[in-house]
Amino acid sequence: MNYEKALSLYKNDKTLQLLRAEHFPLLVSFFHLMFKQQDRISYLQTELQSILGDYIFSLQRLGIEDYQKAPVDYLQKWADQGYLRRYYERADEPMYELSPATENALKWLEDLNKQQFVGTHSRLIQFFDLLQRIVNTTSGPYERIQQLQEERRKIDQEIEQIRQGNYTKPSDTQLKENYFLAEETAKRLLSDFRQVEENFRELDSQTRQTIIKSNLAKADLLDNVFQQQDFLWNTDQGKSFKAFWEFLMSEQMQEELEELLDKINAIPAIVEIKKEQTVDRIKTNLVDAGDKVNRSNDGLIEQLRKFVEQKNLSESRHILQSIEEMESLLLEHKETLDQQVAWMEIDEVFKPSFTMDRPLFNPPVKVAFAATEIADGVATADTDLLFEQFYVDVEVLRNHVKTLLKSRSQVALSELLNHYKPTKGVAEILGYMQIATNEGKHFVNRDQFEYHIIENKSTGKTYRMQTPIIIFNR
Known part of the structure; x- marks a missing residue:
């Protein structure tokens, strides 16, 4: 990090600009309330605009009169500054979501304002586990067998100790420390998806510009676009996301995750410190975030489909125009044309396809149910309780x-x-x-x-x- 790099970050980085923003207290507190505490990814403009008006009104009741503009003006200004992403999805009304720069700023501010203790022991254990996993996956088969045998020996010793009655449960401090680490990891994982989605949106934007500016043929242009898409999917980030999505969509993984969450919520030490639902809603939030990344990729495919359709239509018009010109030339020179000249030759056997060669339609078979008789009966119930309800x-x-x-x-x-x-x-x-x-x-x-x-x-x-x-x- 030299002086030029630091100066460039100071002038151009959106995260640092947000930290120096004019309405920093308003936008940070409002973004944290609506997107983090509510566990929401996006809002319609009318919904977010109405809530921002109520939020400013509540501040005015507390004597804070610094914000006098209309809520929609603040939203549009924040979107122009890059703090919010403003886009259209399915409706005519724009949607708003946090930009990757805002995610980074909120993550940094949350780390700056930590209220729980710092779990050094759990982080050290996680660090050692990661190093051990790297070594294990890169070792040879003989070393790997020795490692597995050593792990089995330790597991057998632990089982024997428990059978002898020597079992020590982890302390409440250790449980809280591990839970805080899991909660922090979940938040960072959700924030990282903003950058992944941003990369796919940049590819989509580049593709649209290429389609507009390029004079390449359809096949060459598609080949160029698919090469860019393949490059993105073959990067470390793309491979990691594909592995993540396959793991998340696994039915076994989802059932195991739900079972783990149920067991964690039954631990008294964790119930005592639990203030947010980030861990409980991690599966839903991850599916929503991953689906947005996939939708960004789907938008690229949709743009390519439209390009192909427009290109086909343009080529069809060109073919029709060429046929009309050929017909005009034939009519103009019909007296000088030799009728015996072969105009077209087809190699090998010509096999025409006629409409009447297709098989006839067969209606589907309808399932007939056997006739059943329903006998009359008498149902008795005490309905007095229905009139005594609160x-x-x-x-x-x-x-x-x-x-x-x-x-x-x-x-x-x-x-x-x-x-x-x-x-x-x-x-x-x-x-x-x-x-x-x-x-x-x-x-x-x-x-x-x-x-x-x-x-x-x-x-x-x-x-x-x-x-x-x-x-x-x-």
Whole structure:
């Protein structure tokens, strides 16, 4: 790292530019809340724009008046600066997702603000395991047999010690240390996929430019594009991704992963420290991230298909034009043409293909079921319990929200409860929370909390309930 390299990074690297951004507190806190804490990869513009407006409104309620622009202006500016990726997928509305530079910045900031202890022992064990794996896979067959025999001897000794009652469980500190390492590895793995997807998008962009600018024939151009694609798949990164995807799509691997997660969630020491669902949702998130990489590759194939179709159409028009010119020349010189001259010769045997040579259509065989008789019967059931159920009508709660929003654009949950006193206790509050989380236009700030007083009408007791700050929008 010399001076010129450091200066180039300082001026051009998007990650460093984000760390010096004008709206650094807003964009970092908002990105972490929406993409990391929510475990989401992408958002539609209307959804992200609405949530950003609610987030700025919640900051204004705290006295922070630094952000006065429209939410869509912030999103477009961040996309132009390279902090967000703005693209169109299936709908006419643009999608937003984090750029690789933003992923790197958030990863660095998270490492900078570590709250749990640093697991030096687990990292050292992992380091030794990696070195041992490298040595084992590169050794000769005789050395490998000796290594396996030594491992078997150690396993037999451990089994014998356990049978004799000498079994020591790992301490809670070791369990927590290993779990933090697994959680950190999962986060880094998901972040690394942004760069893999970016590489495929660059290849797609280069292919589109090649198609537009190139005057090569169809076969030469396709050969050039496929060579670039093969080169990308044959790189270390491409081979690693293909091996990863095959391993992830293995049914045995998925079942084993689910079984491991169930066992880990049953360990009390891990339940005590667990704050995020990153490890629990690792399979779903990895499948989504890998699918985005595959879709980037599918977009390249789709572009090639369109190019081939357009090229075929252009060639067909050229052929039709040539035929019309030939016909015109034949009509113009029909008096001077020799009718006995052979215009075309075909080598070997000519085998024409006629439409009537094709076999006739055979309808599929329909399965006939044997006739069965259904006898009459009598069913008895006690329906009294159906009328004794405790029920919260969510539509009534939704109407309460709509009524207050008629006179204002936003209303907080605390204001809603002051106007409509809860009559069914905590269940009614949960109903409001269900409305806020299921409908994308409302905002739930899980980083800040507020308290509500709930009264039980039948017993006269009051309860104090803590909820996140919830803001309902029109």
